[in-house]
Amino acid sequence: MTESGRVGAEPEAKRIDIISDTHGHLSPALLEQLEGADLIIHAGDITSEMDWEHLCTIAPIRGVLGNNDYYRDYGPEVQRLALFTYEGLRFAVAHYREDLPVDDVDVAVCGHTHRSRVLEMGGCLVVNPGSATFPRGSRGATMARMMVSAGEVLSLKIIDLE
Template identity: 35%
Template sequence: MQTNPANLSPMKIAIISDTHGLLRPEALTAVQGVDLIIHAGDIGAAEILAQLAEVAPVQAVRGNNDLNLPWAADLPDHLTLDLNGWPALLTHDIADVAALLDSSIKLIITGHSHKPLIEWRGDRLYINPGSAGRRRFKLPVTLALLDVGVDTLEPQLIQLLP
């Protein structure tokens, strides 16, 4: 799926996960002005996707906590995306990545653990934006922003609460 027109101008993408029915005002503020929002699952309520869609187009997968929610039945378990020429895999749980990964994928986006991660592994970038919903244990409340150029990926973790 091509998410950016053929001109391949730089894109700014917001990556959010594990909202669990809570879309914080700080998260809405942080995603303003992006070209695309990616939700990596455990959304919790259809209204969250609707609110995000008022800011920018949304691509989302369902998480383990979305499985039995009727509104989430049509959401995929994983997506492959073309983000400015960067082949990307979006799935909720990193445990599912190995079975879905092919050699062309350069960006892997997951959620589930609530632990933020931005890590290059060879020529692949792994991003887990952490949880933007309710705080779990003492983990931070975060999301990620990603600047996508034709030949660069520049991720940034955004802390939503002190």
């Protein structure tokens, strides 16, 4: 175990938990998984100001509006597209995959389909964490976890939420 308390993680590595399509419900399994995150990314369809506020108490959060969020108020920083740099990596987050500028970033995050998927497009890693609440398909509720350090993605996995 390292000084950071994480098995197998280098001390300088940061943990990014990626979620989407929570639709007004943060399950106990999801909340348990999010504890200890250095950053949470939410790819839209939060549909609850109270859930947004709760997530903000767990870790810093970057999020976007989903197709069910336009009548919600999560603050002026939550728009349709989020572009930011974290730990030397350029990120883009949008609810819809087609809104992502994959040619201009290292990591692109989307949601909407409620199905988890990870793929590479050129030099960009595209992540859809699936839905943490209302999954489609046989896999069940999911989220993604990424470890990053010094401009590099060290690991990425899809986590099943029981």
